[in-house]
Amino acid sequence: MGDGPLIRWDWIARNWDTKVLASLIEHLQLSLIPLAIGLVVALLLGIASARWPRLYPPVLTSVNVVYAVPSLALFFLLLPYTGFSLWTAIIPLALYSLAILVPNVVDGLNQVPDHVRRAATAMGYGPLRRLLTVELPVAVPVLIAGLRVAAVATISMVSVAALVGLGGLGQLILTDGFRRQFPTPIIVGITLTVVLAFVVDALLVLLQRWLTPWARDTPTPGVRTREEDAA
Amino acid sequence: MNFVQISIDWFSQPEHWTGPSGVPVRLAEHAGYSGLALFLAALIAVPVGLVTGHTGRGGFTAASAANFARALPTMGVLFLVVLLAGIGLVPVMVALVALAVPPILVNTYEGVRGVEPRLRDAAVGMGMRGWEVLFRLELPVALPLVLLGVRTAAIQVVSTATIAAYVGIGGLGRFIVDGQARREFDMVIAGSILVVALAMVVIAASAIARRTLVAPGLRVRQPSGT
Numbered sequence: 158m159g160d161g162p163l164i165r166w167d168w169i170a171r172n173w174d175t176k177v178l179a180s181l182i183e184h185l186q187l188s189l190i191p192l193a194i195g196l197v198v199a200l201l202l203g204i205a206s207a208r209w210p211r212l213y214p215p216v217l218t219s220v221n222v223v224y225a226v227p228s229l230a231l232f233f234l235l236l237p238y239t240g241f242s243l244w245t246a247i248i249p250l251a252l253y254s255l256a257i258l259v260p261n262v263v264d265g266l267n268q269v270p271d272h273v274r275r276a277a278t279a280m281g282y283g284p285l286r287r288l289l290t291v292e293l294p295v296a297v298p299v300l301i302a303g304l305r306v307a308a309v310a311t312i313s314m315v316s317v318a319a320l321v322g323l324g325g326l327g328q329l330i331l332t333d334g335f336r337r338q339f340p341t342p343i344i345v346g347i348t349l350t351v352v353l354a355f356v357v358d359a360l361l362v363l364l365q366r367w368l369t370p371w372a373r374d375t376p377t378p379g380v381r382t383r384e385e386d387a388a
Numbered sequence: 389m390n391f392v393q394i395s396i397d398w399f400s401q402p403e404h405w406t407g408p409s410g411v412p413v414r415l416a417e418h419a420g421y422s423g424l425a426l427f428l429a430a431l432i433a434v435p436v437g438l439v440t441g442h443t444g445r446g447g448f449t450a451a452s453a454a455n456f457a458r459a460l461p462t463m464g465v466l467f468l469v470v471l472l473a474g475i476g477l478v479p480v481m482v483a484l485v486a487l488a489v490p491p492i493l494v495n496t497y498e499g500v501r502g503v504e505p506r507l508r509d510a511a512v513g514m515g516m517r518g519w520e521v522l523f524r525l526e527l528p529v530a531l532p533l534v535l536l537g538v539r540t541a542a543i544q545v546v547s548t549a550t551i552a553a554y555v556g557i558g559g560l561g562r563f564i565v566d567g568q569a570r571r572e573f574d575m576v577i578a579g580s581i582l583v584v585a586l587a588m589v590v591i592a593a594s595a596i597a598r599r600t601l602v603a604p605g606l607r608v609r610q611p612s613g614t
Contacts, residue, residue, distance in 0.1 A: 225543055225587030227550040229561065230580035233568045309459050316461035317551065327463060335467040343471065347464040354459035 165341045176329060176342075181349055184325025188312045188357070191247045195254030195307065202255070203262025204288065213263060224256035228314055232321040246318035253314065254307040261303025265296030298372065301365040305358050312354040316346070326350050391577060398578040409562065415582060418559040421552060422545045422586075425481055429488030429541060434534065437496025441530070442522045447497055454490040462487050462548055470555050480552045487548055488541035495537025499530025528603050535601070539594040546587045550579070560586070 169177065202220075206213040231249035239245045269292045277291040293300075319327030326346040334343035366372075398404060405411050440447045462483050469479035503526050511525045527534075553561030563579025566572075 221591075222584060222588075225547055225584045226580055227547045227561070227564065227583050229550050229554075230564045230576055230583070233564060233576050234573065234580070236568075237573070309455070313459050313461045316463045319463070320554065327461065330461065330464045330467055335471065338471060340468060340471050343464055343468045347461060347468065350461045350464065351456065351459045358455075 163340050164344055168339075168341050169345060172333075176333065177345060177349070180326045180329045180346070181353070182325075183323075183328075184312070184315055184350070184353065187243065187246050187250070187315045187318065187323065187325050188308070188353075190243070191250035192254055192304070192308055192311055194247065194251040195258055195311075196304065198251070199255050199258035199262050203259050203266065206259070206263050207266040216259060220252075220255040220259050223252050228253070228317045229320060232318055232323075236321055241322050243323065245321055246315065246323045250311050250314060250318075254311055257307040257310065258300075258303050261299050262296070265299030265303075266292055268299065269295045294368070297368050298365060301361055301368075305361050308357050308361060309354045312357060313350060316350065326353075394574045395577050395581055398574040404578070409558075411582065414558060414560050414562055415586070417557075418546070418549055418561075418583070419586060421477075421480060421484065421557075421559055422542070422549050425484035425545050425549070426488055426538070426542050428481065429485045429545075430492055430538060432485070433489045433492035433537075434496050437493045437534075438500060438522060438527065438530075441497045441500025442518070442526060444501075447501070450493060450497060454493045457486050458490040460486055463551060463554075466551060466555060475556050477557070479555060480549070480557055483551075484545050484549060488545050491540040491544070492534070492537040495533045495540075496530065499533035499537075500526045502533070503529045529606065531602050532598065532606060535594055535598055539590065542590045542594070543587050546590055547583060550583060 202216055206216050228249055231252070232245055235245045235248060239248070273291060273295060274287065277287040282291065316324050316327030316330055318324035319331040322328075324331070326349050329342045330346035334340065334346065399411075403410075407413070436450055440450045465486055466479050466483040469482045473479060500522075507525060507529065508521060511521045516524065549559055550561030550564055552559045553565040560579050560582050563575050563582070567575030567577075567579060
């Protein structure tokens, strides 16, 4: 354990631009890209599972099994194929987000009231147009609830990728902090990870308000962390 | 290369099954850390969730704290506590308990909150006192959700306990970390398979717990899924 105070502000000031900010930006990249990929894949899998319900149990089981694989192992196993590129971190993180996002897409689509669906059909909407302009917008609150859980989970998990030489703020925690027995970078890394998670979470809440103008006056249902679906 | 063949080869070698770094010992270590962390987390999260859910007070604070804990990078917490308290069981437990508390706490709270007011009125009408309402009505009704929270937490703990190997403690993470260090990828794969298998045991155990603990009248309302 290092000498001196727990937080050395001068270290933070000296390394702000070169280390701290750079790690923060990498961390943001490593969390947002997997979330975006995860969302697209989850939408495809979820739409298919909502449409053909027999598909849902095998899809759900597969994403849950992947979720149980330790992130450390997935990073290591990808290393020979993707090397030290960002993909080594992005692919596992995107896979993990599926376990949270797929059930939310399916639940979101299944809870679209039948009369809404029938009204759209009666107005002459084809299946694709109905899905894009009616069903998905109605499912937005449930979708965003899942996205919020997935975002916080991903942002906090990115750090593990430091063990394969990536990992944004995880690098700060591992290389600058743990390996040098120096607590300051660890505390900075933890704090910024939590701040980042809260900022992204708040932005998702704003996004939901913007996407669902009709729900603004009423308390939003469906904004519930769906722990029960995460596993 | 074929993952199935590689892992069958690895598992069929007898030397991987004996000694202090054999599969049974590592498996027992891993299950031990995970079980202890889960027990400690439940000891904190279930009472807090029950009380905040029952009284309706402090719920926002508890949910915010749980959200905060969810955002904590497990590895950062682990390394920080290692630097402050030294290598040992303590840092691993702190990191894993911080990981396991949020899902259990949030689900317990939501479960108790979600009890229908009619049922609560009926219980009070039958002359139940506050704690009787909590233990004879709210807890049993909330139990399916509580168990799901425990299951989520257990899967995350089992999967994350692998990083304990990184601070010199055993468990299945040793296969993954050592395999990586020695470039023996069959070992990494075998370690991952064992972790996933342990997670499957957790899922099976939670299904059994649900069947034996949840009141028969509530079972039909179970969310489907694995």
